[in-house]
Amino acid sequence: MSENQDFDLIIIGAGSGGVRLARMSAQMGARVAVVESRYLGGTCVNVGCVPKKLFVYGAHVRDDLEDAEGYGWRIPNEDVTFDWPTLVANKNAEIERLNGIYGRMLENAGVTIIEGTASIRDPHTVAVGDQTYRTKHITVATGSWPVIPEIPGKECLLSSNEMFYLPQLPRHAVVWGGGYIAVEFAGILAGLGVETTLLYRGDLFLRGFDEDIRRFTEQEIRKKGIDLRFNVTIDSVEPDNAHYRVNLSDGSCLETGLVMAATGRRALVDGLGLEELGVELTGSGHVVVDDHFQTAVPSISALGDVIGTPQLTPVALAQAMVLSRRLFGDGQGDMDYSAIPTAVFCQPNIGTVGLTEQEAREAGHSLRIYRSEFRPMKYTLSGRDERCLMKLVVDDQTDKVLGAHMVGPDAGEITQGLAVAIKAGATKAQFDSTIGIHPTSAEEFVTMRQPVA
Ligand code: NDP
16 A cells, blocks of 8 residues: 555545535645545435436426416427436536536645545545545545335335436336435426325324424325325335336235335445444444534544434535634634524425424423415416415514424525524514515515414
8 A cells, every 4th residue: 555645634525515624624724635436516416405406396397387378378288298318318417517516616625536435544544445645634524325124125126316317207106205305206206297106104294394384295295196195114015027016014015117215314434444443323323423523533523414413415514614613723613503494395395494383382482373374376377276384483472483384385495584584583573573575475474463373
């Protein structure tokens, strides 16, 4: 093995968190290298947020075409076709463009990109292939990877990784799981014309979201023609000619062309050699870090999906800002995990920030609940039977808005602004004194006057 140049920081993983940490640290004068074995930009850019959102846009075109008629457009149904390979090719071109931007961003910041799989030899040495690199600090930013339960026929199942590169769409698909990825992909498949069945093991999907939001989303998703089945899971899958036979826990079976498992993600730490060095892992395999992202080995830190905090790109970006300042800056600033807004890009979308009604009650707040349900104006002329739900969770004593939740078009866009208000500690009275933007759905958040509970 040849000994190579020294760095101040070697980051393992060029995903959202790793790239941000590299750029910020390099800008502060550190000599930085990033080791990446797959693709620049990580899950978010390559097999996550970005291509998913592009597919969601593609799937929504179906609704837009149907709605056009109410606005006077004549679109002969027989002339409307959808070509999956075109969508995938265009998506791939966009991802390649983004990969290039990430590469140039790192190079322009003076960061060395090392292609290959890293292992940590000792607290200051990283090996990649037959090279070793000495460094003052090491950050593990390797992210997460889909988990498929150990069932007979597991090899027949696809994860979200493969869904982005399917050569063709099946006539029918089964989606297994009830979290973000399951509901988002069920919406994409159904929107693109695939008959879709979603199987979830519990009573109601989207565990952890506000109960009203979960029930309302169920109702709206059913209207889209998705076959939602709860309290059922997959026992086994068997190939059957070009199809699959899916055997369910209730004794029934389904014939389908595709089975997607969206059953969670695990921390990606394989082959890094962390435990041998004394870096502690949790029971679920996440890297244990303190509030400053330091592991049990002082020179090794970790951030992003691999540490088990909310698996969201903006969380990893914020962690990277804090860690870069700790390693090479003034050391100021802590990560604040309160009121993290999030959106689920199912159809219609969910947007949420702050406490759910259930969390607020469990925390001992006495509450006022405001709730508004209506048909968005856009669907009046088109006649679409899609409704929107907005909900505010307010502390009765302090009048503080503890949570804002929504199901409806552009919920993610609307929730971002609400997150600023909630983060700033806005009261319901301040929401009420805010002038609405008319006519929008969003104005409903500042015009809900009567509590429903
Ligand atoms: P989630 O943890 O959100 O959901 C996993 C789902 O699979 C749950 O419904 C879970 O059920 C179910 N499940 C887990 N194990 C089994 C099993 N053995 N058998 C049957 N069902 C099982 O994971 P996802 O993979 O959907 O997403 C991972 C994370 O990625 C999300 O939590 C989110 O942080 C992030 N993400 C964010 C997006 C966004 O911001 N829009 C989009 C996509 C992902 P149960 O609820 O009963 O445990």
